[in-house]
Amino acid sequence: MKKLKFLLLLAPFFFASCEKEKIEGPSLNDLYGELNILESLSIVGDSADFSIGESIYFTASFSKQVDWIIRIKGINSGSVKIITGKSNAINQTNSLWNGSSTQLPFFIAEDCDLELMFEIHDDTILDKLNIESPKLYNTENTVLITDFENGFNPNFTGFFQAGCTKSLVTNGAGEGNKYLAQYGTCDWDWLIGYVDYFSDYWYDQEDLVNDPTKLYFNIMINGASTISDVSNLPNSLFKLEFYEDENGDDYYDASSEDRYDYEFDVDWTGWRMISICYNDLIPPSSNAGDGVKEPSKIFKVRTLLLANPESGFAKADVDFLIWSFNSPILD
Amino acid sequence: MLFPILAQSQVKSKLWYDGNARVMYNRDALEGTLKETDTVSTRSNGEGFTILDLGFHFTPVDDIEISSEIRLKNDFGGMWGNKSYVELRRLSAKGVVNNKIAFSVGDIYLKQTKFTLYNYEQELSEYEPSVFKFYRDFVNYENYYQSNYWRLQGVQTNFSYNMYNFIEQLDFDAFATRIRGLEWLGKPELLMLGGSAVVTLSNKINLGSHYVNTFEVLSSSNGTVAYYNPVFNTQLSYSGSLKDIPYKMLLEGGFSKRGWDGDSLAPEIKGYFTKVTINAKGKKGEINLGFRYVDTDFRSIGSQTRRIDNNNITTTYPYYSNDYTQRKVSVLDMMSDPNVYNQNLSTSLMTYNPMYSSVSPYGDATPNRIGLTAEIDNLDLTDFLSAKIQTQYFSEIIGQGTIHKRSFNKSALHSLLFLDKLLSLNKHLSLEGSINLETVKRDGDDFEKIDFNSILYSGSISYELIKNLKIIAGAKVFYVEGNEFIAERDMYDQINDYLNNIYDSKETILIGGLQHHFTDDIYFTMQYNQFNVLDKTNTYDEFSLGRLIFMFNMNL
Numbered sequence: 081m082k083k084l085k086f087l088l089l090l091a092p093f094f095f096a097s098c099e100k101e102k103i104e105g106p107s108l109n110d111l112y113g114e115l116n117i118l119e120s121l122s123i124v125g126d127s128a129d130f131s132i133g134e135s136i137y138f139t140a141s142f143s144k145q146v147d148w149i150i151r152i153k154g155i156n157s158g159s160v161k162i163i164t165g166k167s168n169a170i171n172q173t174n175s176l177w178n179g180s181s182t183q184l185p186f187f188i189a190e191d192c193d194l195e196l197m198f199e200i201h202d203d204t205i206l207d208k209l210n211i212e213s214p215k216l217y218n219t220e221n222t223v224l225i226t227d228f229e230n231g232f233n234p235n236f237t238g239f240f241q242a243g244c245t246k247s248l249v250t251n252g253a254g255e256g257n258k259y260l261a262q263y264g265t266c267d268w269d270w271l272i273g274y275v276d277y278f279s280d281y282w283y284d285q286e287d288l289v290n291d292p293t294k295l296y297f298n299i300m301i302n303g304a305s306t307i308s309d310v311s312n313l314p315n316s317l318f319k320l321e322f323y324e325d326e327n328g329d330d331y332y333d334a335s336s337e338d339r340y341d342y343e344f345d346v347d348w349t350g351w352r353m354i355s356i357c358y359n360d361l362i363p364p365s366s367n368a369g370d371g372v373k374e375p376s377k378i379f380k381v382r383t384l385l386l387a388n389p390e391s392g393f394a395k396a397d398v399d400f401l402i403w404s405f406n407s408p409i410l411d
Numbered sequence: 412m413l414f415p416i417l418a419q420s421q422v423k424s425k426l427w428y429d430g431n432a433r434v435m436y437n438r439d440a441l442e443g444t445l446k447e448t449d450t451v452s453t454r455s456n457g458e459g460f461t462i463l464d465l466g467f468h469f470t471p472v473d474d475i476e477i478s479s480e481i482r483l484k485n486d487f488g489g490m491w492g493n494k495s496y497v498e499l500r501r502l503s504a505k506g507v508v509n510n511k512i513a514f515s516v517g518d519i520y521l522k523q524t525k526f527t528l529y530n531y532e533q534e535l536s537e538y539e540p541s542v543f544k545f546y547r548d549f550v551n552y553e554n555y556y557q558s559n560y561w562r563l564q565g566v567q568t569n570f571s572y573n574m575y576n577f578i579e580q581l582d583f584d585a586f587a588t589r590i591r592g593l594e595w596l597g598k599p600e601l602l603m604l605g606g607s608a609v610v611t612l613s614n615k616i617n618l619g620s621h622y623v624n625t626f627e628v629l630s631s632s633n634g635t636v637a638y639y640n641p642v643f644n645t646q647l648s649y650s651g652s653l654k655d656i657p658y659k660m661l662l663e664g665g666f667s668k669r670g671w672d673g674d675s676l677a678p679e680i681k682g683y684f685t686k687v688t689i690n691a692k693g694k695k696g697e698i699n700l701g702f703r704y705v706d707t708d709f710r711s712i713g714s715q716t717r718r719i720d721n722n723n724i725t726t727t728y729p730y731y732s733n734d735y736t737q738r739k740v741s742v743l744d745m746m747s748d749p750n751v752y753n754q755n756l757s758t759s760l761m762t763y764n765p766m767y768s769s770v771s772p773y774g775d776a777t778p779n780r781i782g783l784t785a786e787i788d789n790l791d792l793t794d795f796l797s798a799k800i801q802t803q804y805f806s807e808i809i810g811q812g813t814i815h816k817r818s819f820n821k822s823a824l825h826s827l828l829f830l831d832k833l834l835s836l837n838k839h840l841s842l843e844g845s846i847n848l849e850t851v852k853r854d855g856d857d858f859e860k861i862d863f864n865s866i867l868y869s870g871s872i873s874y875e876l877i878k879n880l881k882i883i884a885g886a887k888v889f890y891v892e893g894n895e896f897i898a899e900r901d902m903y904d905q906i907n908d909y910l911n912n913i914y915d916s917k918e919t920i921l922i923g924g925l926q927h928h929f930t931d932d933i934y935f936t937m938q939y940n941q942f943n944v945l946d947k948t949n950t951y952d953e954f955s956l957g958r959l960i961f962m963f964n965m966n967l
Contacts, residue, residue, distance in 0.1 A: 104707050104779065105898060105906030108812035112858040112911075 109144045115201045116143035123194070123209050124172070130179030130187075130215035138175040140196065140205075142168050147199035150175060152209065156190040159183065170196075179215030180410055184300055184351035185254045187214045217255070217409055218402065224283040225381065225401035228258040235281040240273030241266040249397070254300035254351040259399035262385050263304075265392055270317075272394050274384040277401060280330075289405050292359040292373035297322075298409040299354050299383070300399040303346040308391035314347035316394040317386040318354075322361060325379035326369060332379045338369030343386075346396045353400075355408030430466040430480065431552065434963040435459055436487060439727050443943065443955030452731050459487035459961075464500055466967075475506040514568040520560035521567065521586055523607060524644045526665055526684055526705075527623040528713035530559045531774030533745060533752070534767045535889075538799065538825035538845035540871035542885040542922065545936055545962060546747045553749035556718065561756065563588040563603070580611040590625065590712075590756050599632035601625065601758070603713065619646045621665075625712045625756070629672070636674045638758055642667040642711040658691040669710035669904075677903050682709030682778065696790035696799075700783075707779040707809055710760075710904070714776040717761045719745060720753040732952040739951070740764070742867075742889050742918045743942040759904050765895040766865060766914055769851050770805060770821040780805045782819070795832035800824045811898060812909055815855040823847045839875035844868075851895055863893035863914070873926075880927045883938070887920040915947040924960075932966035 107113075119141040128134040138150060148170065150163040160183035165174040181187055189211055196205040218224045226233060232248045240246045244264025253259040264272050289295050297320065306315040324338040325331065332339075340361035344354070358375050381401070387394030402409060436459030441449060466480040480501035486494040503517030521528055536547060555562035565588030572581045584607040591601035602625070609619035621644040629637040644665035651658055663686050670679030688701040725744045730737055744751045745767065753761070763772035771777045782805030790798045801823050807816040825845040831838060846868055853861035871885035891914045899908040924938030940958040944951075 102809060103814060104809050104811045106812060106908065108859045108896075108909060109856070111812070111909065113856065114858070 107145065110146070113144045115146055115198060115203060117141075117203070117205070118143055119169075121170070121194075121196050121205050121207060123207065127210040127212045128179070129213040130211065131213040133178075135176055135178045136209065137172040137177065138163075138170050138196075139172075140170040144168055146201065149195075149197045149199070151195040151197065152177070153193045153195075154187045154190050154211070155192060157185055157188045159185050159187040161187070179211065182410075184353055186217070187211055189213050217400075218284070221405045222284070222409065223286050223288055223403040225277050225403070226283050227255055227400045227402075228253070228260055229256045230283075231258070232260060233281050236275055236277050238273060238275035239271075240264070241269060241271065244272045246273055246275070254302060254353075254399040256399075259300075259302065259397050261397045263393070263395035263397070265394070266387065267389050269389055270386045272385040272387055274382055275398075276380045276382050278380045279378050288375040288378065288403055290374060290376040292375055293357065294406050295358040295375045296355050296404045296406075296408045297358060297381070297401075298404055299401045300351050301346060301354055302351045302395075302397035302399070303348045304395040305347060305349045306387075306393055306395055308388055311388065311391065314345035315387050315391050316346035316396050317343060318346050318396050319343040319384040319386060320356070321382040321384065322358070323379045323382065324369065324374055324377040326374075326377060328377070330379075334366075335368050338371065338373070339364060339367055340373065346394075351399070353408075353410050355404075355410065425470045427468050428466055428967065429468070430967040431462070431464045432963075432965040432967065433462045433549070435462075435549070435961065437958055437960040440957045441728075441731075441955065442941070442957045443953060445731065445953060445955050448952075449732050451733050451735060452728060461485045461487075466501070474508070474510075475504065477504045478502070512568060512570040514566065516566045518562060518564055519567050519586070519588070520555075520557055521563055521588065521605075522558075522560040523605060523621050523623060523713070524646065524663065525775040526663070526686075526709075526711055526714050527621050527642045527644045528561065528603075528605065529774065529776070530556060530561045530716075530718065531714075531776075532559070533718045534772070535742060535745060535847060535867055537801075537847060538823050538869070540843040540845060540869050540885055542843075542871040542873060542883045542926075543746060543869075543887070545926075545934075545964065548964070549962070550747065550749045550752060554718070554752045554754055556752075561713070561716075562754065563590065563756075565589055565603075578610055578612060579614070582609040582611075583607070593631055597632065599627040599629055599634060599637055601627050601638070603756070605713075615650050617646070617648045619648075620644070621646070623711070623713050625758075634673075636677070637672045638670075639672060640667065640669045640710060640712050640758070642713065653691075656691050656693055658689060661688045661690075662686075667709050667711050669708075671903070678905065680708040680710065682706035684709050684776070686775070688784075695792075697788040699786040699788065699801075701785075702783055703775060703805075704781045704808070705776060705778050709776065709778045711776055712756050712758055715760060715773040715778075716753070716755075716757045717763060717773065718752050719763075720751065721762050721764050723751045723753070726750045727956065727958075728954070731954060734952075736951060738954060741944050741954075742767070742887060743920060743944070743956070746887075746920065759902070760900065762897075765851070765863065765897060765912070766891045766916070768849075769863060769865070769895055770803065770819040770849050779807050779809065779811070780819070781808050782806060795829040796826065798824070798826040810853075811896070811906065813853070813855055813859045815853050815859060817851055817853045817861060820850045821848070839873065839881065841873050842871075843873075844870045851893075861893070861895055863891075863895040865889070865891040865914075876925075879929070880925065882924075883926050883936075884923040885921075887918075889918040891916055913948055917943075917945045917947070919943040919945075933964070935961070935963040937961045 121138060121140040123138055125136040128136045145166060145168045147166045152161040159181045161177060162182040163175050167174060179187060192209050194207040194209050228248060244266055247261050248258055249261045250258050262273060266272055308315040320342045322340045323332040326337045340363050342356050342361050358373055363371060383398060385394060385396050438455060438457035440455035463483045464480055469477045482498045482500045484496040489495055501518045503515060505515040507513050565586060567586035569584040586605050588603045590603050593600055605623035607621045609617060611617050624641040626639040627637040644663060646663040648659060648661045666683035668681050671677035684705040686703045688699060691698045721740050725738050725740060726748045728738055740751045784803045786801035788799045792798060803821040805819040810816045828842040830840040830842055849865045851861055851863040867889045869887045873881050873883045875881050894911055894913050897910045897912055898906045901907050921941040922938050924936060926936040928934040938960050940960060942956045944954040
């Protein structure tokens with residue numbers, strides 16, 4: 081009986097000894113602790129040649145979990161890459177950079193300013209890095225329609241209203257040196273102008289993947305935040321139309337074949353990449369085709385610049401029209 | 412109208428009655444600087460009522476008793492039926508089947524173990540001098556708090572077998588209650604089922620298992636989520652004697668599970684607890700020693716529901732000052748206001764104010780605690796001086812938001828001095844004093860440090876002027892200073908943030924008056940009370956109040 085009593089007394093301590101290691105709730109240090117840089121920012125892989133698949137990553141460590149932002153800005157191109165994370169360490173896993181851009185235009189071979197910033201905390205760490213060769217976006221997983229570097233293909237036909245402008249411009253492009261400027265004021269029609277990019281004359285003639293869920297159309301658009309004098313809304317309206325040649329007769333028949341649309345306001349200033357999955361396109365109510373999205377049958381892509389005729393000036397320059405497989409071009 | 416019933420009860424003994432009668436009137440008036448600076452609130456206000464709670468017990472057959480309690484209430488200031496209320500306070504039936512199985516249905520009072528179903532006392536009520544007891548009785552009575560039972564609605568049964576061999580006796584108890592009824596387009600019904608089985612192996616050893624499961628009935632609502640919280644508790648006790656000192660050891664342990672079926676975001680948490688206590692009774696007093704471990708994830712709706720709901724609005728001056736600030740629940744309200752109390756079991760951990768209870772806000776079932784307790788009770792130092800003392804040391808099992816763990820200390824001392832015996836006086840003269848102390852400490856960096864102290868001094872004196880008529884005076888002074896983090900929890904009780912509260916305040920309660928006892932249960936008291944709440948951090952304006960109160964109480 082004495083042994084039983086002894087065991088009775090000891091049993092609770094046995095259970096209690098199974099102590100847990102974790103903490104309960106969010107860390108107070110992360111919420112209210114002071115931020116100290118334990119390991120300063122380092123650049124691993126500086127002067128990378130992104131064109132051959134090299135990459136750069138960063139390392140640093142902090143005294144607490146913190147929301148951090150790395151901002152890389154090309155000194156010449158003005159391109160910006162933003163990498164964000166929430167951790168107490170920056171490493172290859174959370175900061176790997178393959179040379180892509182967050183804000184257009186694309187990076188070129190150049191020096192870049194580097195900033196490491198933190199949310200809530202005022203600390204900013206500055207540095208510089210170099211890009212030996214920029215990332216190539218036109219790869220085996222893309223089909224380039226045009227980047228205008230070789231001029232405007234005259235087989236891409238179209239129409240612009242009298243007094244409105246469609247012209248090839250050098251310098252200030254979203255990618256490379258050249259882009260297609262589109263702007264003007266038309267007080268009698270919504271249409272400023274359009275361009276048909278026929279698939280027979282695309283720069284790359286590789287086949288598109290025929291799965292609409294894996295195909296993305298990408299286009300750079302340079303806006304000017306034009307606001308309507310009448311409605312006080314964005315004035316420049318951009319529309320994309322995709323025409324399928326269902327029967328392969330090199331002709332789009334509106335009475336029997338598919339067309340899919342996508343339109344949006346151009347309410348920003350500067351270059352921006354617009355990417356849309358082919359599967360997300362919507363047919364117009366008048367669509368007479370079978371409604372089955374078949375990217376391999378795309379006959380042409382039409383880009384239209386529209387504006388309310390009562391509201392004045394509209395602008396949407398374009399550059400780097402490219403198809404990408406599996407993900408948007410800047411993903 | 413009642414005379415025929417009473418007459419019948421006297422003749423046939425099939426109907427008898429009990430109940431409570433209470434007359435209370437109080438007039439509250441602002442005092443101090445608040446009286447000058449607060450131009451919004453009334454200078455004073457008063458209220459009073461007469462209450463008669465009539466309990467009828469009807470015995471149609473020998474084994475059945477039907478009980479009901481009707482409240483007749485008349486607020487002062489009403490006339491011709493205005494402000495008069497009649498309400499049903501209790502309706503239940505109980506009986507015995509074949510002299511073996513007892514049952515109760517309707518409004519029932521239930522208690523199991525301290526980790527499954529237990530209604531813990533409100534904070535700062537321990538070792539309270541007896542002159543404050545009339546307030547405490549009033550608050551507890553109005554909230555149906557009978558010792559540590561929860562009042563619930565349902566059915567309960569119990570029976571036992573005497574076996575006269577190795578197993579001497581088997582006791583079984585089971586209940587089913589409805590905690591929350593149907594809500595139109597609301598939450599599902601919440602039910603609680605429970606049971607106990609206790610085996611008495613010999614006069615020395617008892618083995619008991621207790622189980623409570625609280626769950627929502629999904630089919631009773633249009634929702635897709637249903638709460639569940641089963642808790643299991645096993646107890647093993649041994650009674651013995653060492654050098655003619657009887658002692659009892661109690662070892663208990665158990666576990667809980669809590670989650671929401673149908674909610675992919677809701678975590679299912681499991682926690683366990685263990686406790687051992689040794690109780691020994693000597694000639695001079697009684698000693699209790701204990702060890703307790705309650706897991707961080709231990710959840711038990713029946714034992715972790717608090718009496719005080721800090722979200723309730725106070726009755727006395729709920730808003731004050733020219734900013735119309737809502738007055739927080741303070742010592743004065745905890746002592747005297749039944750409306751700051753809660754009568755329903757809560758499915759999540761209720762918020763608490765660390766000022767008044769930081770060590771064990773959920774009683775023994777407070778999660779994330781490991782530590783030792785010691786208590787000496789009924790310590791008769793001399794024939795005129797008795798004392799009781801307790802101390803508890805706890806630590807967190809895991810740190811809250813940090814690897815540094817809080818350490819807790821809760822100590823209390825109470826002493827009663829019969830001056831009439833000491834000074835050989837003919838008339839009763841007694842002096843009572845108590846101290847309740849709580850400290851919380853946590854090391855670490857500045858942003859996580861905790862240094863918190865609260866202390867309540869209470870004292871009273873009672874002198875018998877003439878037979879059964881006493882002049883009484885009492886005081887409570889409560890100090891709190893330091894800082895403590897309050898964890899903010901989401902709908903699943905998971906901590907998502909902390910609030911570091913700085914405390915530096917003082918609360919004072921002074922009472923003085925007369926009290927006359929006709930019997931132990933029939934008395935009246937007339938007093939003047941003075942309350943002051945001073946927040947030295949200047950977050951809240953000073954609140955001062957004077958109260959003239961009269962109470963007549965009669966337990967039938």
